[in-house]
Amino acid sequence: MRAGWFGLPFWAYAAACALISLAWSRRPPRHVSATGHLRGFALRWGHALTWALLCLACVGWAVGRDAVGHSLALGALVVYVGHLWSLLTSRRRLG
Secondary structure (H helix, E strand, O other), X not given: OOEOHHHXXXXXXXXXXXXXXXXXXXXXOOOOOOOOHHHHHHHHHHHHHHHHHHHHHHHHHHOOOHHHHHHHHHHXXXXXXXXXXHHHOOXXXXX
């Protein structure tokens, strides 16, 4: 079994990422109004999708597919930047 950061196996990180993804998929964001379909999707599902991609990246690293893990982690970064961009450019103020 391949060890990840701090000596924990990547399977443990995958399980933690899956739990976080499930938690974010069940709770919709508050105080944010979306003006378009793409922005609404990014605001509603961006954070959960980021954690789901990180979960799959950890599974890829756990089974020895480093290129797949790196690609999925990069995809998670792109999704998260899109989520943050949608959040920061949202017309309604948070608060």
